[in-house]
């Protein structure tokens with residue numbers, strides 16, 4: 277399993293549709309300060325279901341939508357698609373290629389899709405939860421975050437182990453069932 281392509285449109289500094297192709301192995305994103313490198317990582321976290329505006333370095337979720345520049349007006353929606361190569365079947369879905377899409381509208385409302393079919397956020401979370409990818413997962417380690425891991429309380433540390441062991445999915449299901 278590996279990330280194949282990431283397409284961003286109207287997300288943060290990427291006003292026009294921009295596609296990144298990833299090969300298996302290590303990818304480096306290089307560029308001057310403020311050119312949008314971290315925005316690429318934010319787009320990855322966002323499309324995988326990130327719900328925290330702060331994690332995405334904004335104040336509110338709407339801040340991910342292209343806000344306009346002196347040369348270009350603001351846009352009404354942000355859309356990010358991530359295509360994952362699933363030829364080894366690690367994602368629990370019968371497709372050898374899986375595209376997750378998330379759209380947010382400035383006027384309110386958001387949409388998620390898997391291979392073009394509308395789904396709920398929960399479906400995306402469950403699809404990714406045993407892979408180590410996705411929301412609240414520690415596959416994305418931001419600057420200064422190593423500290424958080426080193427200073428974790430025993431409960432938080434248990435969370436990391438549960439995440440690695442793939443227990444989170446079942447905990448979420450249990451919590452959801454208990455809320456009903």
Ligand code: ATP
Pocket residue numbers: 287288289290307308309310311312313314315316339340341342343344
């Ligand atoms: P550094 O090397 O300093 O870490 P970087 O390449 O990681 O820089 P980013 O933080 O990804 O840069 O990009 C910052 C740029 O993205 C800023 O110019 C900021 O104005 C722009 N930006 C962020 N959100 C939006 C938005 N909603 N609309 C338009 N531009 C945005």
Ligand code: MG
Pocket residue numbers: 313314315
């Ligand atoms: Mg950066």
